Amino acid sequence: MTKYDLIATSAMGLEALVAKEVRSLGYECEVENSRITFKGDEKAIAKSNLWLRTADRIKLKVGEFKATSFDELFERTKALPWENFLPENAEFPVSGKSVKSKLFSVSDCQAIVKKAIVERMKHHYKRVGWFEENGPLFKIEVGLHKDVVLLTIDTSGSGLHKRGYRTGQGEAPIKETLGAALVLLTNWTPNRPFVDPFCGSGTLPIEAALIGQNIAPGFNREFVSEGWNWMDTKVWDEVRIEAEDLANYDQPLDITGSDIDHRLVKTAEENAFEAGLGELINFKQMRVQDFTTSKEYGVIVGNPPYGERLGEKSAVQQMYREMGQAFAKLDTWSIYMLTSDEEFEMVYGKKATKKRKLFNGFIRTDYYQYWGKRPPRDK
Known part of the structure; x- marks a missing residue:
């Protein structure tokens, strides 16, 4: 089975707890601010989504690189193997955030990443026109921090705190x-x-x-x-x-x-x-x-x-x-x-x-x- 670079995101202060949970599932991991990185196959994606009680969501890392110009962002995004993840009919919205980076316009970064993926997919699927995007959903995120670009695909959907049992809540429910x-x-x-x-x-x-x-905790949801x-x-x-x-x-x-x-x-x-x-x-x-x-x-x-x-x-x-x-x-x-x-x-x-x-x-x-x-x- 293919091994993927996976990221369990976490609230500040809970990283050590998420890391402990990841290790208890049998995966070695590294801890950074608000994210725990580990490698695993398809089963690791399913297990971590189903079992991690304290993580926010599980993301699949497609690539990470430095970029200080829009050209660089476009070319380096296009060079990544998106066809390994996205089928021809994939629906792939791009969201983003930028912190302390030269490329600070999030909307521009999102548009460029989207265009770069489309160009890569056109070449791979030998398409001339636009993609219909009427298939499965792949939520892509471009995150910039100090000029380092991280491109991920969300594997969870709704945040992992949504266990599926909450029929009602009070004014300030705890996650x-x-x-x-x-x-x-x-x-x-x-x-x-x-x-x-x-x-x-x-x-x-x-x-x-x-x-x-x-x-x-994820037993009752999709x-x-x-x-x-x-x-x-x-x-x-x-x-x-x-x-x-x-x-x-x-x-x-x-x-x-x-x-x-x-x-x-x-x-x-x-x-x-x-x-x-x-x-x-x-x-x-x-x-x-x-x-x-x-x-x-x-x-x-x-x-x-x-x-x-x-x-x-x-x-x-x-x-x-x-x-x-x-x-x-x-x-x-x-x-x-x-x-x-x-x-x-x-x-x-x-x-x-x-x-x-x-x-x-x-x-x-x-x-x-x-x-x-x-x-x-x-x-």
């Missing part, structure tokens, strides 16, 4: 990829209780359940590369059957999501049922301040309100204060909170064991980690 990352950055194991006291539309509990039963003529449908079938065999549906889970808003609790329940996890997760309406439990060695993960809007901060900080008081008794529990409030530790009433800088969309946040006592080892 599923970040939700999975927040779970993977904890010390939670499927045999321990998991609680999200700010569950919103249910993303964190659902992602925890998918992780707990080792269910591939990918644009499934329609490509050189991606054998047998490969996709094989990878899906493998994923089905690897899922541990018998793993019992103790996962609870709660929220102050009863409408969101209902949405979370609907989303969990859509994901096929409705029976596994317990959702209820509750204020975080009222949380009590007799269970031990559990994990609490939350993405509480940040108080970003004017006038909200004092109310949010009061809630943090009361939450700190409610959680103070839970000495065997580990607690993880994501917020942009830099005064969180002071208001919560305790210094974090560790904190990690992450981005929730464009908001710079810290992931505050409070580690509880270790559970006794099973004899």
